[in-house]
Amino acid sequence: MVSRNRSQVKDHLGSKVLNHPELRNTKATEYMSHEEKYRYNLSRATAMLKLIDEEGMDVNEISKVMSHTVSGFTTPDGNPLAVHQVMFVPTLMNQADDDQVSRWLGDVFNGTIVGTYAQTELSHGTFVRGLRTTATYDPASRTFDLHTPDVSAAKWWPGGLGTTANHAVVMAQLYTDGQPRGIHPFMVAIRDRETHRPLPGITVGEIGPKLGQNTLNNGYLLFDHVKVPRENMLMRNARVNEDGSYTKPSHQKASYGTMVFTRVAIALDTVDALQIAATIAARYSIVRRQGEPRDDGQEPQIIDYQTQQLKVLPHIAACYVLRASTARLWEHHTHVTSEVRGGDTALLPELHATACCLKALVTQDCSEAIEALRLSCGGHGYMTASRLPALYAYATAGATYEGENTVLLLQTARYLVKQAGGSHAPPAAGSAVTYLSRPADDTPFAVGSPAAYVAAVGRVARGRVTEVAAALQADRQTMPEADAWNQSLVQLVAAALAHGRYFVVREFAEVVSQQSSSRAIQQMLQLLFSVYLAHAVSRAEGDFITYGGLTPSDIRLNRRHLLRLLAELRPHMIPLTDAFDLPDRLINSTLGAWDGDVYRRMFEQASHSPLNTDEVPASFHQAMLRSKL
Ligand SMILES: CCCCCCC/C=C/C(=O)SCCNC(=O)CCNC(=O)[C@H](O)C(C)(C)COP(=O)(O)OP(=O)(O)OC[C@H]1O[C@@H](n2cnc3c(N)ncnc32)[C@H](O)[C@@H]1OP(=O)(O)O
Numbered sequence: 001m002v003s004r005n006r007s008q009v010k011d012h013l014g015s016k017v018l019n020h021p022e023l024r025n026t027k028a029t030e031y032m033s034h035e036e037k038y039r040y041n042l043s044r045a046t047a048m049l050k051l052i053d054e055e056g057m058d059v060n061e062i063s064k065v066m067s068h069t070v071s072g073f074t075t076p077d078g079n080p081l082a083v084h085q086v087m088f089v090p091t092l093m094n095q096a097d098d099d100q101v102s103r104w105l106g107d108v109f110n111g112t113i114v115g116t117y118a119q120t121e122l123s124h125g126t127f128v129r130g131l132r133t134t135a136t137y138d139p140a141s142r143t144f145d146l147h148t149p150d151v152s153a154a155k156w157w158p159g160g161l162g163t164t165a166n167h168a169v170v171m172a173q174l175y176t177d178g179q180p181r182g183i184h185p186f187m188v189a190i191r192d193r194e195t196h197r198p199l200p201g202i203t204v205g206e207i208g209p210k211l212g213q214n215t216l217n218n219g220y221l222l223f224d225h226v227k228v229p230r231e232n233m234l235m236r237n238a239r240v241n242e243d244g245s246y247t248k249p250s251h252q253k254a255s256y257g258t259m260v261f262t263r264v265a266i267a268l269d270t271v272d273a274l275q276i277a278a279t280i281a282a283r284y285s286i287v288r289r290q291g292e293p294r295d296d297g298q299e300p301q302i303i304d305y306q307t308q309q310l311k312v313l314p315h316i317a318a319c320y321v322l323r324a325s326t327a328r329l330w331e332h333h334t335h336v337t338s339e340v341r342g343g344d345t346a347l348l349p350e351l352h353a354t355a356c357c358l359k360a361l362v363t364q365d366c367s368e369a370i371e372a373l374r375l376s377c378g379g380h381g382y383m384t385a386s387r388l389p390a391l392y393a394y395a396t397a398g399a400t401y402e403g404e405n406t407v408l409l410l411q412t413a414r415y416l417v418k419q420a421g422g423s424h425a426p427p428a429a430g431s432a433v434t435y436l437s438r439p440a441d442d443t444p445f446a447v448g449s450p451a452a453y454v455a456a457v458g459r460v461a462r463g464r465v466t467e468v469a470a471a472l473q474a475d476r477q478t479m480p481e482a483d484a485w486n487q488s489l490v491q492l493v494a495a496a497l498a499h500g501r502y503f504v505v506r507e508f509a510e511v512v513s514q515q516s517s518s519r520a521i522q523q524m525l526q527l528l529f530s531v532y533l534a535h536a537v538s539r540a541e542g543d544f545i546t547y548g549g550l551t552p553s554d555i556r557l558n559r560r561h562l563l564r565l566l567a568e569l570r571p572h573m574i575p576l577t578d579a580f581d582l583p584d585r586l587i588n589s590t591l592g593a594w595d596g597d598v599y600r601r602m603f604e605q606a607s608h609s610p611l612n613t614d615e616v617p618a619s620f621h622q623a624m625l626r627s628k629l
């Protein structure tokens with residue numbers, strides 16, 4: 001089993017990246033053109049790939065150096081090879097059969113083949129079954145004909161497709177024997193390996209600027225009856241034989257496997273972004289003094305305002321809780337994937353349901369938290385050089401890509417209502433949904449008892465799921481399925497989020513109980529957990545009264561309890577963020593450096609503005625004077 005211990009960035013691998021001759025010298029990219037930024041980020045992404053190769057890194061090590069903590073340093077504007085590494089290569093490894101793997105993987109690893117994962121189209125992203133790119137098999141020529149019927153079916157978004165990749169795994173509607181067979185993956189050469197020119201029948205390019213990650217190099221792609229050999233359909237799961245006969249996959253959604261993997265990776269990586277943001281805000285909040293001087297004659301550190309504690313400290317607790325629960329999800333994913341490879345798909349539905357809601361919960365929580373942390377830094381948090389805007393842009397992309405969050409939560413809800421209604425296969429031992437078929441945990445609520453909070457979170461999840469399952473069931477008697485489903489959408493999403501929250505707190509409770517290295521660490525984890533739980537209740541008070549068994553008086557007590565806990569956590573804020581082990585070069589923020597020398601750094605970064613190069617910029621003569629005439 002692979003474990004993702006991300007805490008040792010300063011260790012051997014981390015220092016290999018930071019000190020690598022092609023990576024150690026960084027440049028500020030804010031004032032570069034789009035093309036220059038791309039070139040800079042691409043050359044660093046390539047150096048990183050070489051390093052991975054030279055070091056012979058395993059999947060655990062690769063995941064560490066590809067994590068946002070490190071990739072924010074190597075490719076600050078987005079990694080044009082990210083989709084190659086995170087999606088294209090894993091798709092080949094897991095969906096190509098053994099012959100195909102041996103045919104392509106050498107060229108992938110020597111850098112001759114650079115790929116992307118081309119699924120989304122202009123008019124369809126969420127609804128994968130609705131994709132309109134076709135792959136029609138012709139037994140006479142033993143080829144597939146790949147075709148884009150019109151511009152709305154153009155592939156749009158794949159990372160690295162813009163100008164980087166020469167191959168793509170293309171998800172297309174398979175037609176064989178005159179029958180539609182659903183979405184299948186095809187390995188397609190899109191650019192010449194030598195000249196990098198688009199191959200005949202291919203139209204390809206970059207889609208333009210975005211909110212962030214502008215060098216992910218997202219692209220568009222159209223096919224005009226492009227012929228692809230039969231052997232290029234990825235055939236580990238489904239097969240098309242020479243005569244056009246079709247063999248089904250062992251699981252209906254086997255070809256969606258890459259998405260499940262990437263959702264898990266995104267959940268992990270978004271916590272990396274939160275850790276960086278929390279470290280920046282924590283450091284700035286002790287450096288920054290503002291307000292009426294206190295008895296010692298000094299203006300207060302802003303972190304000593306109760307409101308600032310509420311803006312910053314719960315998110316530090318969230319870093320710990322979400323880091324542990326997403327790491328457990330990663331382990332679970334590794335386990336289930338190996339079972340699936342061995343032909344046992346029993347655990348796949350629940351893995352899919354859990355990956356969907358954790359990816360959604362973590363990206364939603366982290367983007368909201370990063371925005372709160374940015375605001376906690378006042379005006380200076382609005383500056384690019386604080387790094388907080390880029391961290392937000394990174395986290396919020398995760399709420400959309402790899403399945404828009406609402407849609408993913410509805411996938412989880414679908415699984416949960418089936419479990420609650422007993423219409424799904426019963427959960428396996430250790431399943432995350434057994435609580436739905438048991439009586440509610442009636443541990444009485446008590447402020448100060450994490451176990452009582454966890455039980456209340458469980459009652460909320462159970463209450464939300466059973467209530468919406470019953471409403472859906474009732475509506476199904478009186479209206480068509482699609483209408484009944486639509487009547488309950490908002491409640492279904494809330495139920496899936498509540499389930500996700502319960503998953504997160506149960507996993508963390510287990511991590512805390514298993515932790516045995518020292519009593520002090522145990523106590524600190526308990527404190528962090530208490531903050532996380534009290535904050536979770538304060539964010540959803542209505543739910544805890546409606547479903548969780550809390551009284552209005554419990555709610556009032558919890559509000560006070562949370563503020564007391566924050567005051568208790570405040571002296572530990574810096575050690576807790578230092579423990580993320582993020583060197584200044586990885587944080588890369590004027591506000592978040594270890595020495596707290598914020599104001600000098602702010603002036604230093606301003607000196608890079610091209611508008612400061614000349615005392616009187618040329619624009620004065622070219623634009624302002626002319627406008628006076
Ligand atoms: C680490 C940083 C990396 C950064 C790079 C990231 C770059 C980003 C890349 C991308 O964005 S790639 C494109 C990603 N696109 C999506 O994620 C699309 C989202 N949509 C879907 O996944 C699917 O359309 C859907 C929402 C899952 C629905 O699929 P479908 O319509 O085919 O199925 P349903 O009818 O809803 O369900 C039928 C049945 O299948 C089960 N199921 C669905 N998906 C899976 C799965 N992956 N694994 C297992 N089972 C699955 C579903 O639960 C239903 O089960 P039953 O209820 O019938 O038992």
Ligand SMILES: Cc1cc2nc3c(=O)[nH]c(=O)nc-3n(C[C@H](O)[C@H](O)[C@H](O)COP(=O)(O)OP(=O)(O)OC[C@H]3O[C@@H](n4cnc5c(N)ncnc54)[C@H](O)[C@@H]3O)c2cc1C
Nearest residue numbers: 117118119120124125126157158159400401402403404406
């Ligand atoms: C930075 C970035 C990188 C990307 N990289 C890639 C890549 O490498 N490869 C690739 O193939 N794709 C990529 N994508 C595309 C991405 O996967 C899709 O944008 C994503 O899956 C969302 O789909 P959509 O754009 O169709 O959103 P839509 O589905 O159109 O969402 C719009 C709204 O409609 C709602 N909605 C849609 N369907 C439903 C429903 N059934 N029920 C309720 N509400 C619904 C959504 O909740 C949302 O509010 C990338 C996207 C981004 C932003």
